[in-house]
Amino acid sequence: MxxxxxxxxxxxxxxxxxxxxxxxxxxxxxxxxxxxxxxxxxxxxxxxxxxxxxxxxxxxxxxxxxxxxxxxxxxxxxxxxxxxxxxxxxxxxxxxxxxxxxxxxxxxxxxxxxxxxxxxxxxxxxxxxxxxxxxxxxxxxIHIRDARPPLVVISRSHAASDEELKEYLNQMGEHQTTAIGSSLKFCLVAEGKAQLYPRFGPTNIWDTGAGHAVAIAAGAHVHDWQGKTLDYAPRESFLNPGFRVSIF
CATH class of the missing domain: 3.30.540.10 (Fructose-1,6-Bisphosphatase, subunit A, domain 1)
Structure with a gap:
């Protein structure tokens, strides 16, 4: 199929x-x-x-x-x-x-x-x-790939105004960043070009479902900030919690 x-x-x-x-x-x-x-x-x-x-x-x-x-x-x-x-x-x-x-x-x-x-x-x-x-x-x-310093992929449209993201990156240690739009961020981690995609801003389940499938099949982890995997079981709200897509 x-x-x-x-x-x-x-x-x-x-x-x-x-x-x-x-x-x-x-x-x-x-x-x-x-x-x-x-x-x-x-x-x-x-x-x-x-x-x-x-x-x-x-x-x-x-x-x-x-x-x-x-x-x-x-x-x-x-x-x-x-x-x-x-x-x-x-x-x-x-x-x-x-x-x-x-x-x-x-x-x-x-x-x-x-x-x-x-x-x-x-x-x-x-x-x-x-x-x-x-x-x-x-x-x-495609498969995930480790690299040092890690490349962090961020949202092209939302990252500039995301104070939580800025603070997170400041505390991260040595890294590089690249910005791209849409669910391509999941895919950059999946194909080994990036190692981390942290997301604090709002997303809906349709923004993440397909990219999530690609990322985990390539070996990545997709968890919320409490360490739970993103869940798509029916619920009233379409909003996701914040999450990270990573090889770690």
Whole structure:
């Protein structure tokens, strides 16, 4: 099934790129939390929702662009967790650092994940304890990698205003940092380019599910600041606690 989900993510990426390249109108609006939503978000959602309904009609879907109410999803044991366009701010900045995120959640754990960056032509995927990266027609299995000093990957959009992050980095000792958007931060740790992604600012479960799957399949740990693994079992709030993705 992983290959079918990869194909679906690529199809959603094609819909996003039509808007990104100006072939379709952008149509920016804002949600109640003031986060932007574009025609690309909605087009990718439509592609994924239709594709998943055809592929696994028995499984419900939780997408950022159409989240069911708590009464509908409170007993879900297996479901698809989708962010059709993660990194809408990066999409609007036109820096290419946005992704399609699709994860399969089973008993609260992300067991399959696909992260596709259509503007960069890079696809990360994970299932059955293995993770891969596809770029330029090449597919290779990826693993975490130790490096000293460690490279810390931080959010391009949120890090500058995050005082907790600044304090954490100040106490960390020798390290380097790099900034990137969307769930690509998980993937940099997974492929061994970075060793740590600390997150203090708010995220929702659809921001992290697919990247989480890729990171743990590559050997990384994804824990909240109390040391518990991030949990995707149904709960009323979509918000994650703060967390760290690390090789340590």
């Amino acid at each position: 992983l290959e079918q989900i990869c194909q679906l993510a690529r199809k959603a990426g094609d819909a996003i790129m039509k808007v990104y390249d100006g072939e379709a109108p952008l149509n920016v609006s804002h949600k109640s939390d003031d986060s932007p939503v574009t025609a690309a978000d909605l087009a990718a959602h439509a592609v994924i929702a239709e594709g998943l309904a055809a592929l696994t009609p028995e499984l419900p879907v939780l997408s950022e662009e159409d989240p069911p109410g708590w009464d509908v999803r409170q007993h879900w044991q297996r479901y698809w967790l989708v962010d059709p366009l993660d990194g809408t701010k990066e999409f609007l900045k036109r820096n290419g650092e946005f992704t399609v995120n699709i994860a399969l959640i089973e008993q609260g754990k992300p067991t399959l994940g696909v992260v596709y960056a259509p503007a960069l032509g890079i696809l990360y995927s994970a299932a059955e304890g293995k993770a891969w990266k596809e770029e330029g027609g090449n597919k290779e299995q």
